[in-house]
Amino acid sequence: MDLSLPRLRMLRELHRRGTVTAAANALHYTASAVSQQLAQLERDVGAKLFERLGRRVRLTDLGTLLAEHAEEILGSVERATLALEEAQESISVRLTAGVWASVASGLLPAALTILADSHPGIEVRTKELAPEDTAGAVRDGALDLSFVIDYSNYPMDWDPSLERAVIAVERIYAAVPSGAVPSASVTLTELADHPWILAGPRSHLGTAGRLACQASGFEPRINHEVEEQATALAMVAAGLGVTLVSDLGLALRPPGVDVVALGDALTRTVSVAYRTRSARRPALLLVIDAVRTAAAEQGLGASAPVTLPDGA
Known part of the structure; x- marks a missing residue:
């Protein structure tokens, strides 16, 4: 049995959210793409994972069982990724960040230049989302990190599975x-x-x-x-x-x-959001430090540099 990690991630989101449309929105795919991948997962497993009730999909007992294991598998992959990064003398990794227009144009170019000069093995790819959607995409595993904002008169609700590092005010x-x-x-x-x-x-x-x-x-x-x-x-x-x-x-x-x-x-305060279990990830911390440096160079009041784990 060959279990695809992206398909397991889709199954996990379907289990969490209850509908294909909600899972697709969380992962930033179309509903039809998620449906196709879940159907392929069912073929890969060789067992019935879903019951189709009109336009809705419900997990069978086997589907629920696999979704629970998917949570463990995806968590193990993230822990293994962290362990490999910590073991490397030089970090070579790709991260995906959620951005919006003013961050992408006003802050990110300088930050990525700083990062490329000091740690060329770290590649950051970006996805532009509405600021209101970026934290949720990190929580759901679609992004490794994202920029988020709090206004002094309107702080955002915060998910306990996420942490944030203040970048600028x-x-x-x-x-x-x-x-x-x-x-x-x-x-x-x-x-x-x-x-x-x-x-x-x-x-x-x-x-x-x-x-x-x-x-x-x-x-x-x-x-x-x-x-x-x-x-x-x-x-x-x-x-x-x-x-x-x-x-x-x-x-x-x-x-x-x-x-x-x-x-x-x-x-307004600009922060970087990331999953709590990624808090010690060296590549993530180096990206945060580069963004803070870029913000400080623009006079935007960055806070203290990130402290890296020993050996990073």
Whole structure:
């Protein structure tokens, strides 16, 4: 019997989540791709693992048994990977990181250059996801690490199976059409009469922006709800409203946008999330250290360097 690790991972997610669609979303595959791979797993095993009830799939007793063993097998693979990395004199490994636009453009290039200079055997591949989805992808095993954010007025819920290393603290600014605010700073209250461009309430930035405005005594008049910060800034440049932007987001600013300091104290903390059982993984710690160094070089207030295990 030849058991594929990716198929076992899909089986584990189906067992955890109950539907093929939910498992596919967690692993960032299409539902049809997961269904095909699970059907192949059933053929590999040579036993009935699933019962199809209309459009739903339910695990049989044998399927549940294999899913429970899959949890142990995948955990053992991760522990073996850690042991091999710790035993190597020089680290050669590939990691997959979850990123979003402003991190990918404003922080990651410098970090990967630092990493390549000091540890060329570590390769980091990236997947762009919404910031709200990256931690879950790490928890589910689709990513080795991810960038996550907490706003000073809206900290994210935290999964006990994950840990995080603080990378940087960003300031939040008002982004306004050129000339719209003549002073060097502005309060949110002074922007209350402007039309706003914000992400939706599912977005951490969208929620943090709404809460900040409400704390200043007004409900923002949101004329344009867009998810990408680059899109919001382009709309500001066109004179369609005002928005909020972070330090890393400044790299996405087009001509025609003034960035004005906020009198209201609003910041966001950028961290790297990883599974607790990976906390001693040397390659992961070296990546975190490189990202912190890149953030510090940009003046974003990185915390102390990572302490590596002996021999790394």
